[in-house]
Amino acid sequence: MTAHSDNPDEDGGRPEPPPGGSDQPAGDAADVFGMKELRDALSGPPGDTDERLGTEREALAGLKVRAQQVFGGSQYVFTMGADSVRMAEMPSEEIDETQETYVRASGHPALVQQTATASRVILLRGAEGCGKYATARAVLLESGCRRLYRLDPTADLKHFDAQTVPPGAGFVMENLAQSAADSLTPFDLRSLDAALRKRDGRLVLTMSSKVQLPDAELERTVTEVSERADPCDVVRAHLLWRSGPGQAARAHRLLGRPDVASLIDGMADTPELARAAEAGRLLAELTGPDEDIARQVAERLEQLDLCGPRSIVPWLEELPDLATQCLAVSTAVFGGEAYETVASLAERLRDLLQPPETAEHPDRPRNKPFASSGSQRLKAIHATLIDSEVATRHGGARGRVVRFRDPDTALRVLDVVWAEYDTLREVLPVWLRQCAAHQLPTVGVRAAVAAGVVAQRTFETIRAQVLMPWATGREPRLWHAAATALYVAAEDTAHTEAVRNLVTAWSGAGTESRLRAVAARSWRILFEKEGAEPAWALLHALAAAEELDVVDAVCTSVTEYLALEEGRYQREALDLVDQWVVSGNYGPERRFVGQLSFLYAANDLLGPGLGETGEGSDALWPELLRASARDPVRQQEIAVLWEAVLNSADVFESAQEILAKWARMVEPDNRGRRALARLLAACVSTPRTERIIRHQAAVWSRAGAGRGAPLTAREVLACLDMRSNSR
Numbered sequence: 001m002t003a004h005s006d007n008p009d010e011d012g013g014r015p016e017p018p019p020g021g022s023d024q025p026a027g028d029a030a031d032v033f034g035m036k037e038l039r040d041a042l043s044g045p046p047g048d049t050d051e052r053l054g055t056e057r058e059a060l061a062g063l064k065v066r067a068q069q070v071f072g073g074s075q076y077v078f079t080m081g082a083d084s085v086r087m088a089e090m091p092s093e094e095i096d097e098t099q100e101t102y103v104r105a106s107g108h109p110a111l112v113q114q115t116a117t118a119s120r121v122i123l124l125r126g127a128e129g130c131g132k133y134a135t136a137r138a139v140l141l142e143s144g145c146r147r148l149y150r151l152d153p154t155a156d157l158k159h160f161d162a163q164t165v166p167p168g169a170g171f172v173m174e175n176l177a178q179s180a181a182d183s184l185t186p187f188d189l190r191s192l193d194a195a196l197r198k199r200d201g202r203l204v205l206t207m208s209s210k211v212q213l214p215d216a217e218l219e220r221t222v223t224e225v226s227e228r229a230d231p232c233d234v235v236r237a238h239l240l241w242r243s244g245p246g247q248a249a250r251a252h253r254l255l256g257r258p259d260v261a262s263l264i265d266g267m268a269d270t271p272e273l274a275r276a277a278e279a280g281r282l283l284a285e286l287t288g289p290d291e292d293i294a295r296q297v298a299e300r301l302e303q304l305d306l307c308g309p310r311s312i313v314p315w316l317e318e319l320p321d322l323a324t325q326c327l328a329v330s331t332a333v334f335g336g337e338a339y340e341t342v343a344s345l346a347e348r349l350r351d352l353l354q355p356p357e358t359a360e361h362p363d364r365p366r367n368k369p370f371a372s373s374g375s376q377r378l379k380a381i382h383a384t385l386i387d388s389e390v391a392t393r394h395g396g397a398r399g400r401v402v403r404f405r406d407p408d409t410a411l412r413v414l415d416v417v418w419a420e421y422d423t424l425r426e427v428l429p430v431w432l433r434q435c436a437a438h439q440l441p442t443v444g445v446r447a448a449v450a451a452g453v454v455a456q457r458t459f460e461t462i463r464a465q466v467l468m469p470w471a472t473g474r475e476p477r478l479w480h481a482a483a484t485a486l487y488v489a490a491e492d493t494a495h496t497e498a499v500r501n502l503v504t505a506w507s508g509a510g511t512e513s514r515l516r517a518v519a520a521r522s523w524r525i526l527f528e529k530e531g532a533e534p535a536w537a538l539l540h541a542l543a544a545a546e547e548l549d550v551v552d553a554v555c556t557s558v559t560e561y562l563a564l565e566e567g568r569y570q571r572e573a574l575d576l577v578d579q580w581v582v583s584g585n586y587g588p589e590r591r592f593v594g595q596l597s598f599l600y601a602a603n604d605l606l607g608p609g610l611g612e613t614g615e616g617s618d619a620l621w622p623e624l625l626r627a628s629a630r631d632p633v634r635q636q637e638i639a640v641l642w643e644a645v646l647n648s649a650d651v652f653e654s655a656q657e658i659l660a661k662w663a664r665m666v667e668p669d670n671r672g673r674r675a676l677a678r679l680l681a682a683c684v685s686t687p688r689t690e691r692i693i694r695h696q697a698a699v700w701s702r703a704g705a706g707r708g709a710p711l712t713a714r715e716v717l718a719c720l721d722m723r724s725n726s727r
């Protein structure tokens with residue numbers, strides 16, 4: 001690799017090979033690793049990692065694949081021991097909802113009195129839709145519980161360690177299954193009661209009216225929820241609460257309209273109170289002229305009824321044609337992408353499903369007119385176009401994207417398609433593979449998430465039909481997709497151990513490099529399930545690899561580590577890179593991979609700039625510059641790494657190019673220029689480093705408007721001069 005200098009007589013831009021010892025560069029590591037391909041990865045536009053993680057979060061939420069979402073929403077979920085019951089604290093909004101919208105049936109005061117004097121373990125039984133969960137929350141709050149938690153409904157209560165729970169807490173376990181009820185004994189409840197009394201806690205178990213307890217003593221402890229609240233009152237309560245003070249006038253105006261009153265009165269016989277609550281939410285949140293609101297709410301409720309879990313199969317089968325059915329499946333997987341993309345992917349699925357064109361089965365007879373417009377097909381599958389709020393890596397949002405009107409429809413469609421339709425089950429892996437290698441990276445992420453969701457249902461089948469072909473394919477995007485699908489599959493605790501074993505096996509020495517690359521990209525599985533140490537061990541072992549694909553995967557994963565959860569783990573990730581690059585204890589291969597990892601992150605990660613007050617600004621900064629400007633310790637860590645890469649005989653060209661990008665990015669921003677100047681001044685520990693930085697500043701000054709960064713160069717040079725004068 002040959003360095004480029006504007007002045008061949010000036011050595012400021014070309015690092016001299018340092019003397020031997022632990023600082024010896026990797027030598028011909030560039031040739032071993034294929035530096036040209038790695039440099040290509042470093043020269044792309046920034047934002048890849050943030051776009052990928054953002055799309056993944058959106059797809060995970062759309063398909064509701066997190067195990068804790070079944071019982072805990074998106075809040076923090078934890079366990080109280082290795083074999084303990086998973087639980088999630090109810091968010092403040094859920095507590096407020098109970099306090100502000102719970103409509104008490106006529107028998108509620110007696111119910112509270114009965115449960116207050118009974119065991120600390122309360123068994124509530126009632127018909128479907130009578131509001132048992134809302135009643136449980138209300139009973140606990142009225143009993144004085146200060147914090148409420150939901151328990152994993154699949155958990156074994158024998159592992160609920162009530163002696164270690166927060167004092168004064170209330171717990172709800174919903175929908176106790178008959179199999180779980182059969183295993184309950186009076187001794188279990190007495191033990192829980194005694195432990196909860198010591199902690200001033202309460203536990204409510206809800207169950208369907210069909211569930212019967214095996215012991216007569218247990219049956220006597222059951223509290224029957226025989227009355228339910230007035231659904232019309234539930235609608236009004238949710239409308240008023242969700243409207244809030246700012247929209248209270250609008251809410252009362254709607255309640256005075258005859259069409260809204262008629263809609264509410266029609267809810268009197270609704271089978272589930274949750275449907276009444278949903279009607280109140282829709283009345284509060286739907287926008288438009290008052291005269292259209294009742295109609296909009298009625299249509300949305302009808303869609304929810306059509307897309308219920310028992311209705312998906314007939315709904316799918318009643319769609320007018322294969323193209324519309326495929327659009328429904330494509331929207332389930334790729335909801336959140338532009339309509340043109342979703343429709344194109346639906347066409348690919350239709351091509352896989354329809355028979356070859358013959359005289360008996362013509363694909364499109366000659367002169368057949370166009371029919372079934374996009375808007376008609378979207379209406380048929382109860383989907384719509386909405387303005388996306390998710391930014392793209394190139395700036396701006398995605399424009400108008402496709403989503404089902406009912407957010408639950410996507411997961412229901414995907415589940416039914418896999419479970420019920422043999423023909424679709426045969427072609428779905430082929431289709432997802434085509435989509436995983438799509439030119440749009442966001443499409444590949446969504447395909448991978450969908451594959452992971454299906455893997456939660458049937459792991460071995462998907463491992464053989466999808467994950468292994470992806471992991472051993474020639475297209476690098478398939479390796480990333482395989483890792484994402486494994487990550488999603490591991491969210492189901494039933495498959496966590498199998499996924500971990502697979503990743504461990506693929507990471508072993510002597511394994512095919514593509515599998516090792518997938519293992520490197522699967523680092524988050526170990527990180528989230530077992531902590532930083534196993535994830536570090538995985539990345540550290542693979543950082544010694546010589547194969548290009550493994551090196552690229554490690555660098556991409558370290559960049560992801562730095563970006564995860566808005567930089568929460570930056571310090572840990574920088575420490576790992578520092579050990580590879582600076583310590584000199586882990587060999588030239590790991591030092592080289594550490595340098596590349598730092599440059600991958602320096603090139604890719606962006607964040608909002610800092611204004612004069614230290615708050616966010618509209619300008620974009622390199623994320624690592626932003627981190628250095630906010631924290632002097634982080635500044636020193638990043639400065640050490642910049643000095644290492646600028647002095648590296650292997651990566652100095654890429655380092656110079658990326659540093660020039662930073663200079664151009666902050667050129668219009670006073671605070672950004674000062675932050676970069678201070679960071680580069682902190683890099684200087686040797687005269688040679690200072691010469692390199694001064695030479696780069698001179699290059700930025702000479703490059704001219706648009707290509708250079710003369711203001712940044714002037715700031716950098718002034719900062720270096722000030723440093724020199726102060727010595």
